[in-house]
Amino acid sequence: MVTLPTYADVEAAAARIAGVAHKTPVLTSRTADDALGASLFFKAENLQRMGAFKFRGGYNAVASLSPAQRKAGVVAYSSGNHAQAVALAAKLLGAPAVIVMPHDAPAAKVAATRGYGAEVVLYDRYTEDREAIGARLSAERGLALIPPYNHVDVIAGQGTAVKELIEEVGPLDYLFAPVGGGGLISGSALAARALSPDCRVIGVEPEAGNDAQRSLAEGRIVHIDTPKTIADGAQTQHIGDLTYAIMKRELAEIRTAADAELVEAMGFFATRMKIVVEPTGCLGLAAAKQIKDRLKGKRVGIVLSGGNVDMKRFSELLGA
Amino acid sequence: MVTLPTYADVEAAAARIAGVAHKTPVLTSRTADDALGASLFFKAENLQRMGAFKFRGGYNAVASLSPAQRKAGVVAYSSGNHAQAVALAAKLLGAPAVIVMPHDAPAAKVAATRGYGAEVVLYDRYTEDREAIGARLSAERGLALIPPYNHVDVIAGQGTAVKELIEEVGPLDYLFAPVGGGGLISGSALAARALSPDCRVIGVEPEAGNDAQRSLAEGRIVHIDTPKTIADGAQTQHIGDLTYAIMKRELAEIRTAADAELVEAMGFFATRMKIVVEPTGCLGLAAAKQIKDRLKGKRVGIVLSGGNVDMKRFSELLGA
Numbered sequence: 001m002v003t004l005p006t007y008a009d010v011e012a013a014a015a016r017i018a019g020v021a022h023k024t025p026v027l028t029s030r031t032a033d034d035a036l037g038a039s040l041f042f043k044a045e046n047l048q049r050m051g052a053f054k055f056r057g058g059y060n061a062v063a064s065l066s067p068a069q070r071k072a073g074v075v076a077y078s079s080g081n082h083a084q085a086v087a088l089a090a091k092l093l094g095a096p097a098v099i100v101m102p103h104d105a106p107a108a109k110v111a112a113t114r115g116y117g118a119e120v121v122l123y124d125r126y127t128e129d130r131e132a133i134g135a136r137l138s139a140e141r142g143l144a145l146i147p148p149y150n151h152v153d154v155i156a157g158q159g160t161a162v163k164e165l166i167e168e169v170g171p172l173d174y175l176f177a178p179v180g181g182g183g184l185i186s187g188s189a190l191a192a193r194a195l196s197p198d199c200r201v202i203g204v205e206p207e208a209g210n211d212a213q214r215s216l217a218e219g220r221i222v223h224i225d226t227p228k229t230i231a232d233g234a235q236t237q238h239i240g241d242l243t244y245a246i247m248k249r250e251l252a253e254i255r256t257a258a259d260a261e262l263v264e265a266m267g268f269f270a271t272r273m274k275i276v277v278e279p280t281g282c283l284g285l286a287a288a289k290q291i292k293d294r295l296k297g298k299r300v301g302i303v304l305s306g307g308n309v310d311m312k313r314f315s316e317l318l319g320a
Numbered sequence: 321m322v323t324l325p326t327y328a329d330v331e332a333a334a335a336r337i338a339g340v341a342h343k344t345p346v347l348t349s350r351t352a353d354d355a356l357g358a359s360l361f362f363k364a365e366n367l368q369r370m371g372a373f374k375f376r377g378g379y380n381a382v383a384s385l386s387p388a389q390r391k392a393g394v395v396a397y398s399s400g401n402h403a404q405a406v407a408l409a410a411k412l413l414g415a416p417a418v419i420v421m422p423h424d425a426p427a428a429k430v431a432a433t434r435g436y437g438a439e440v441v442l443y444d445r446y447t448e449d450r451e452a453i454g455a456r457l458s459a460e461r462g463l464a465l466i467p468p469y470n471h472v473d474v475i476a477g478q479g480t481a482v483k484e485l486i487e488e489v490g491p492l493d494y495l496f497a498p499v500g501g502g503g504l505i506s507g508s509a510l511a512a513r514a515l516s517p518d519c520r521v522i523g524v525e526p527e528a529g530n531d532a533q534r535s536l537a538e539g540r541i542v543h544i545d546t547p548k549t550i551a552d553g554a555q556t557q558h559i560g561d562l563t564y565a566i567m568k569r570e571l572a573e574i575r576t577a578a579d580a581e582l583v584e585a586m587g588f589f590a591t592r593m594k595i596v597v598e599p600t601g602c603l604g605l606a607a608a609k610q611i612k613d614r615l616k617g618k619r620v621g622i623v624l625s626g627g628n629v630d631m632k633r634f635s636e637l638l639g640a
Contacts, residue, residue, distance in 0.1 A: 022348070024345075025345035025367075027345075027367060028342070030369065045595040047345075047347060047593070047594055047595075049350065051592075051594055071537065075388050257354055266529055268630065270634075271428065271596075271631055272371075272596075274366040274371055274595060274596040274627030275367075275368070275594060275595055275596065275598065276590050276591075276594040276595065277594075279340075307594030311587065311590055311591055311635075311638050314590075314635075315631075315634075315635035315638070318631050318635070
């Protein structure tokens with residue numbers, strides 16, 4: 001049996017990140033409300049430090065290490081935002097950091113990670129196994145491995161965003177959050193269950209990589225090839241045993257969104273709400289639009305997970 | 321003698337717009353703080369309704385009309401954001417609206433104005449006089465003219481943004497805001513003087529259109545040709561007698577910023593702070609960077625006036 005994090009872990013994480021992570025704003029848009037016939041509350045984690053919710057979990061995990069472990073250093077593998085999160089957390093807490101990143105990660109993310117003082121080790125995400133590389137570096141150099149999602153402290157840290165959201169706006173009828181490895185949706189579900197027990201929590205995956213949806217349907221963790229999608233924050237090959245167990249227990253549903261739907265949402269955020277949201281961060285709104293008939297008159301939370309997208313790529317995607 | 325608005329008018333405006341305008345978030349960025357060696361507080365009016373601070377003044381002005389005047393309708397002329405502000409305010413308050421806009425205004429702004437139900441009358445800003453067109457429409461159709469800046473209720477409404485800013489973050493050493501016709505900087509100065517008396521208020525104009533700077537230097541309102549600058553919200557030909565008087569009394573300085581500096585700031589906002597800020601909204605940060613030696617260790621407020629920029633134009637400007 002694995003030990004799952006609880007809402008008490010989310011509360012402990014909130015205390016640990018207080019004054020270090022941003023308490024990000026909750027944004028609203030009358031245009032979006034009118035379009036969906038609902039009251040939408042966007043938790044703007046694109047405005048979080050290093051541009052994504054991942055800072056919450058990364059910082060909570062590094063801050064939970066013993067002084068000796070911190071001094072020895074940490075290693076993390078990530079498609080991008082977790083890398084920056086651990087790199088920044090390590091810098092703030094005085095720990096050396098090695099980050100294993102795919103060679104095709106957005107240049108902005110690689111540059112930002114190096115900018116935080118971390119050593120970056122690149123690998124080929126289509127042929128190499130990042131988990132094996134991370135484990136090897138951990139063993140060889142005595143580094144503490146901070147996994148991107150399947151970790152009690154990481155999940156608990158990610159849950160602090162929805163804790164803040166519900167504490168600020170009150171109970172929700174629905175909550176949408178992206179699903180990559182499941183850290184964000186799991187932490188979000190723990191917070192929602194504690195603070196808004198009747199809230200229906202819906203995870204959203206890219207259509208090209210619906211392994212979590214299939215995992216819940218099949219009752220086992222399904223492994224897939226790295227999906228080809230613009231949602232580079234959700235290109236995971238499988239969820240973890242912790243995130244699987246929480247999703248299975250807590251989620252009302254997992255939906256998927258196609259890349260074209262993400263681009264449409266990204267354009268809406270930029271032109272109407274004046275914010276830069278990366279494709280993965282658009283999964284929630286895209287899914288909410290799919291089921292707007294069910295959302296009529298409801299209070300709906302949507303987690304905008306991040307905003308780390310190259311401006312060149314952003315422009316290309318918006319066809320501008 | 322003209323009657324100038326006071327901070328009491330700003331307070332009255334704040335009560336009038338409460339629950340209608342967004343209380344926009346104050347954003348911070350460690351990266352920007354590190355770059356300038358100061359504590360920067362960005363008042364994100366790009367996240368205001370219709371994407372700019374102008375909603376505050378427009379709504380306050382239309383809401384201050386008598387019921388009979390509202391029924392007859394309003395007319396406004398504007399390079400863009402004021403047009404949308406009055407159009408939206410009129411819609412919310414049940415007043416017909418006619419908006420006089422330059423034929424080369426950003427397409428997004430014209431479309432948004434029509435989207436709010438207003439009749440749009442286009443004119444050539446290089447050959448025609450929008451004030452004369454506005455006055456004629458007002459006389460012919462019995463419409464109340466809502467000028468873009470030189471109006472007590474408009475100035476008072478614009479001042480509510482800085483009122484919120486200082487109430488949220490506390491006293492400031494410096495405050496930067498864009499100067500077009502001077503409505504925002506005047507209202508901002510009234511709020512700053514009342515809530516943070518020692519704050520040095522700095523207005524910022526596009527280099528190509530420094531009529532306000534020249535006006536204060538020459539002691540009279542200087543008229544210029546429509547300046548060619550990417551800061552389309554600050555392409556005014558002259559300030560007004562109300563805004564001149566307040567600026568003369570309250571401002572520490574007026575600075576200018578070149579288009580290239582605005583593009584650099586726009587890129588910073590998009591890539592690091594994940595927000596879309598229109599060129600005019602970048603004037604404050606551009607000027608702050610110019611005098612960063614004076615800002616060391618200081619608490620600095622910067623008003624991001626709006627985010628209404630076509631995505632095509634945005635991409636072109638960022639060279640992406």
